[in-house]
Amino acid sequence: xxxxxxxxxxxxxxxxxxxxxxxxxxxxxxxxxxxxxxxxxxxxxxxxxxxxxxxxxxxxxxxxxxxxxxxxxxxxxxxxxxxxxxxxxxxxxxxxxxxxxxxxxxxxxxxxxxxxxxxxxxxxxxxxxxxxxxxxxxxxxxxxxxxxxxxxxxxxx
Amino acid sequence: xxxxxxxxxxxxxxxxxxxxxxxxxxxxxxxxxxxxxxxxxxxxxxxxxxxxxxxxxxxxxxxxxxxxxxxxxxxxxxxxxxxxxxxxxxxxxxxxxxxxxxxxxxxxxxxxxxxxxxxxxxxxxxxxxxxxxxxxxxxxxxxxx
Numbered sequence: 001x002x003x004x005x006x007x008x009x010x011x012x013x014x015x016x017x018x019x020x021x022x023x024x025x026x027x028x029x030x031x032x033x034x035x036x037x038x039x040x041x042x043x044x045x046x047x048x049x050x051x052x053x054x055x056x057x058x059x060x061x062x063x064x065x066x067x068x069x070x071x072x073x074x075x076x077x078x079x080x081x082x083x084x085x086x087x088x089x090x091x092x093x094x095x096x097x098x099x100x101x102x103x104x105x106x107x108x109x110x111x112x113x114x115x116x117x118x119x120x121x122x123x124x125x126x127x128x129x130x131x132x133x134x135x136x137x138x139x140x141x142x143x144x145x146x147x148x149x150x151x152x153x154x155x156x157x
Numbered sequence: 158x159x160x161x162x163x164x165x166x167x168x169x170x171x172x173x174x175x176x177x178x179x180x181x182x183x184x185x186x187x188x189x190x191x192x193x194x195x196x197x198x199x200x201x202x203x204x205x206x207x208x209x210x211x212x213x214x215x216x217x218x219x220x221x222x223x224x225x226x227x228x229x230x231x232x233x234x235x236x237x238x239x240x241x242x243x244x245x246x247x248x249x250x251x252x253x254x255x256x257x258x259x260x261x262x263x264x265x266x267x268x269x270x271x272x273x274x275x276x277x278x279x280x281x282x283x284x285x286x287x288x289x290x291x292x293x294x295x296x297x298x299x300x301x302x
Contacts (some may be wrong), residue, residue, distance in 0.1 A: 022194070025193070025194045026194040026195065026225075028190070028194070029187070029190045029191040029193070029194035029195070029222070029225070030191070030194075030222065030225030030226055030228065030229060031180050031187075031225075031226055031229065032225070032226075032228075032229040032232075034161075034229070034232065034233065034237070036237055046161075046236060046237060046238060047238060048237075048238065052237050052238065054225065054228060054229075054232070054237070055228040055231070055232060055237075055240050055243050056221055056224055056225045056228050056243075059195045059196070059197070059221055060194070060195055060196060061196075062195065062196030062197060063196040081211050084247070085219070085220050085221070085247055086246065086247060087244070087245065087246045087247065088220070088221065088224060088244070088245050088247075089242070089243070089244040089245070090240075090242060090243045090244070091241070091242050092240050092241055092242065092243075095238055
């Protein structure tokens with residue numbers, strides 16, 4: 001049984017530096033050769049002050065996350081082996097750019113349980129992540145991660 | 158020297174299809190590359206023995222790799238700065254050797270504050286036509302001068 005009292009729990013903030021080299025590496029990994037991710041002149045031509053990050057680049061904060069700043073699945077009663085990433089949603093408030101230092105904070109937005117189609121129960125955990133420019137205080141990105149724990153081995157559909 | 162043709166709100170219609178993007182033949186190397194780029198080191202995506210012991214036939218790609226590729230289709234069309242929201246739901250696993258085919262269609266055109274926006278439904282499929290990722294996005298587009 002999972003503790004619904006944890007809804008609203010806020011984790012300590014941490015810093016995430018948006019690095020130009022990391023943007024290029026990430027763009028290559030998603031097969032994106034768009035010159036705005038590699039070349040300052042192309043970024044400027046699209047109206048950016050610096051190289052912008054691809055839409056899903058916020059995931060890279062994983063490198064800066066520690067066990068204290070993200071929910072610990074085991075202590076929530078979840079089994080890491082049966083967990084899958086169900087959904088991901090991004091809301092873009094202002095451009096994420098190379099050189100920015102972001103203040104990132106995770107929060108448990110929702111926990112729910114649902115009967116699965118094969119009788120077992122599924123647990124849905126929604127974590128909301130806020131990304132704020134440390135220097136200007138401007139909101140940059142809100143990300144919502146939905147983690148699902150299935151009753152057993154992860155199946156498609 | 159961006160190669161993108163600028164997209165104007167005036168040139169978009171409801172029902173309009175987004176130019177498709179295809180990435181053929183996902184490899185284990187591409188999965189590992191995305192692990193290193195994103196920091197997703199869940200062994201189910203790179204450790205074949207672990208993946209098999211967890212009940213899978215082999216390793217499979219992170220949903221976010223597919224979502225990243227799908228994101229490229231979107232930004233190639235609307236531009237990187239235009240996105241206002243992007244949602245994805247992971248429906249089926251992407252296996253090594255499979256293709257990723259991205260498609261999308263405009264479903265709504267509207268005004269929000271002082272912006273002209275579009276909403277579109279998008280999906281990524283494999284070469285068998287099975288949906289891997291289903292999603293949607295909203296974007297703000299300029300008016301033709």
